[in-house]
Amino acid sequence: MDTFLDRILDTKSEEIQHLYQQDDLLTKPVQHSTKPSLYESFKRDDQLSIIAEIKRASPSKGDINIGIEPPEQAQLYEDAGASAISVLTDKPYFKGSIDDLVDVQHNVNVPVLCKDFILDPIQLKRAKQAGASVVLLIAAALSPERLNDLYEQATALGLEVLLEVHNEAELDIALSIGATIIGINNRDLMTFNVDLSVTESLIDRIQDPDKVIISESGFRTKDDAERVAKAGADGILVGESFMKTDDVEGALSQLRVPTTRRGSS
Structure with a gap:
């Protein structure tokens, strides 16, 4: 059966061909990034960091x-205490663009x-x-070999990688690659259903306290x-609820709760 993810990846393959032109x-x-390390800033935070x-x-x-101005929204996020900004750059399905990212990164210091949906090294270079x-790499969208290759190429470019998983098999792959920042997506990319118990079940399998764990989707x-x-979890990624609220500071501050470090007594 054709899923959301299948359709997105088919379209993305066509986009990649255009990038090579x-x-x-x-x-x-x-260019060398002047932004702070996401890994380091999340590890230092004693509250739940927010992307x-x-x-x-x-x-x-x-x-x-639809009418959002990305630089202004990003500034609101940073002023409200966001630890990082995520910019969706997919156009056909999410109505974003790489220009949104350019505008945002000029306007914030996080x-x-x-x-x-990164499938090819040229997307890493564009980012x-x-x-x-x-950059985001999604285990569900890539073979283990391709995922490992893109992970290595991203880090060689000086990019940090948020490696996203949805189940035990994908998590095992992420751990074997040596991912330092692991995103656990509570949204099933096949059905788009959301369940926070996905984070609870998978995080128990991560024994290394040096990993940064980001729980993604479903936070209100x-x-x-x-x-x-x-x-x-060390942090969460939040989109829809922040994009709909008239009170970004209030919505964000209520999610900045104390963390429970893995491996601590």
Whole structure:
């Protein structure tokens, strides 16, 4: 059966072909990021760190906030205490663009995540050229071999990697690769259903306290944040609820709950 993810990846493959026709992507040197390390800043934080996301739309929700100005929204996020900004750069399904990321990274001093469906090294180079300091790699979208290859190429470019998993098999792959920042997505990419228990069940399998664990999707209330913090998450990624609220500071501050460090007594 054709799923959301299947359709997105088919479209993404066509986009990659067009990227290889852009001479500037092939020849322009990448810039060194001046943003702080997401890993280091999340490890130092004694509260749940928040990646606040700029997301105009999604395949499951449709339009969320089409009229948003990404630089202004990113500044609101940073001023409210966000530890990092995620920018959805996929256009067909999320109505974002790489230009959104360029604009955002010029306007904030926290790490900026390029959130897209990355299948090819040229997307890594484009993200780096645009000013991303972190990229998303999705285990469900890649073979283990391709995932490992892209992980190594991303780190060679000076990019941090948020490696996203959804189940035990994908988590085992992430751990075998040596991922230092692991995202546990509570949203099933096949059905788009959300369940916070995904984080609770998978985080128990991560024994290394030096990993940074980000719980993704499904956060609206303080109880939601406390639930994954208690499980041992270092941070959360939040998009839709922040994009819909008129009170970004209030919505964000209620999710900044104390963390429970894995491996602590």
